[in-house]
Amino acid sequence: MTRFAAARRFAAALFAIAAIAPRPAPAAELSDGIVRIGVLTDLSGPYSAIAGQGSVIAARMAIADFGGQVAGRPVELVAADHQNKPDIGSAIARQWFDADKVDVVVDLVNSAVGLAVMNIARERHKVTLLTGTITGRAVNEECSPTNIQWTNDTYALANSSADALVKRGGKSWFFITVDNAFGRSLEKDAAATVKRLGGTVVGSVAHPLDTTDFSSYLLQAQASGADVIGLANAGANTIDAVKQAAEFRIAPKQTLAALDAFLTDIHAIGLEVAQGMYVTQGFYWDFDDATRAWSKRFFAERQAMPTVQNAAIYSLVTHYLKAVEAVGGDDAAKVMAQLKSSPVKDFYARNAEIRRNGSLIHDIYLMRVKTPAASTYPWDYYEIDTVVPAAKAFPPLEASACGLK
Incomplete structure (x- = not known):
């Protein structure tokens, strides 16, 4: 074998080794390195x-x-x-x-x-x-x-809550709704589920985000005689509404459904007032x-x-x-x-x-707030009523108005 042929064979062997050898991962292509x-x-x-x-x-x-x-x-x-x-x-x-x-x-x-x-x-x-x-x-x-x-999304919350409560006998609803995109969407989705299941929406009232006085809204809801008062709001709005609903003794004659209440809301309200209320969320710390x-x-x-x-x-x-x-x-x-x-x-x-x-x-969870006697340790606030499977909780994809393919 000539020296030239040997060199070519050696170079080919090196190329073959390089082709099968693992290569280091490329450096991250980050726009500014962070x-x-x-x-x-x-x-x-x-x-x-x-x-x-x-x-x-x-x-x-x-x-x-x-x-x-x-x-x-x-x-x-x-x-x-x-x-x-x-x-x-x-x-x-x-x-x-x-x-x-x-x-x-x-x-x-x-x-x-x-x-x-x-x-x-x-x-x-x-x-x-x-x-x-x-x-x-x-x-x-x-x-x-x-x-x-x-x-x-608002559909998952509203659909899961309204579906369960209508089937439990909550046929007529009145909504107290925060006047923003979130509140309007939450009320719209819940109302659609109520009507689809044969229930009725007897009224609704909108409140500003920064309000702290829910007395007039609650009096309208109470006077409506609705089976369920749906709170289409969140955070401090929900806390204030639930506390003031207790002062008007709305429950147990009417069911209070907080469509987007959070664990911290229940903590602020206290079990003595919030007990028996239905809450819908996609996570619970004690699950x-x-x-x-x-x-x-x-x-x-x-x-x-x-x-x-x-x-x-x-x-x-x-x-x-x-x-x-x-x-x-x-x-x-x-x-x-x-x-x-x-x-x-x-x-x-x-x-x-x-x-x-x-x-x-x-999955989405419909939960009921525990009584003080049923709560056995700090932050033990909910009992899981129903686990709503993802495919049932959320709308079918074909119903989406999104144009993404």
Whole structure:
């Protein structure tokens, strides 16, 4: 064999070895070398107890559990208070996207703020992952290819609550509704379910977000004689309405259904007043060993058990970081494709699936608030009445007005 032929054979062998040898993973294609997550929430207003600082803590926990970095690059967390004002939320989002290089905005409690920020994110090719924007518009006519609604939407809450209560004899309903996108959507979805099952809506009244006096609204609901008074509001509004309903002795003659009440609301109201009330949510801290284990860690940081919003924040931040790591970068389209194609199965999401319209469907729980005597330890507030399977709780995909394919 000539020296030239031997050299060629040696070079070919080296090429073959290189072709089959494992190669190091490519460096993450991060837009500025850092993954930045923004928690845009209500830190001081009526939704601050259900989201607020608890959402910041949950996001921080998820980042720490992921190791504080993704693909060898650091993960940073920023937070801001949108004050429940779409113009303030929009201004913060533009600053974050354009100047501060934030890659994903999460939480967005308050549907009006969330819808506004969703549109800005779509224009900037950025991701939004919603826990506090639960209006059905987010996954229907205003759906976005860079958005996922990680918690239940108004349809899931309203459908699960109304379905169970109408079948228990609650045939006539009166709604007390917060006058914003979330409240209107929640009432609309609940009313549709009531009517579909043969019930009737005998009336409704809207109240401003910042109200604290529900006396006139409750008197109208009481005078209506409705079997069920549906509270289509949340946070401080729900707390005030339930406390004042007790003063008017509305229960047990009429059933009070808080369509979007949270664990922290019941804690603030107290079991003596809230007992017997029905609550619908997609998470309860005391559901099983997995929920209890994470919730006790959260409690050590927050000194309160987590709401559904808090648990969902941990879930979505974890899955977002997994997606960034899997695709090797923070490009919104690639990350969204990875998120939607990856299974979501953790202590928060049961029987979960991300649909093409951006809806994460999962099991929903109809729960009844315990009596003081039935509660045996702190934050032991609910008994699970019904587990509503994801496919039944959420609307069929073919019914969605979202144009995403």
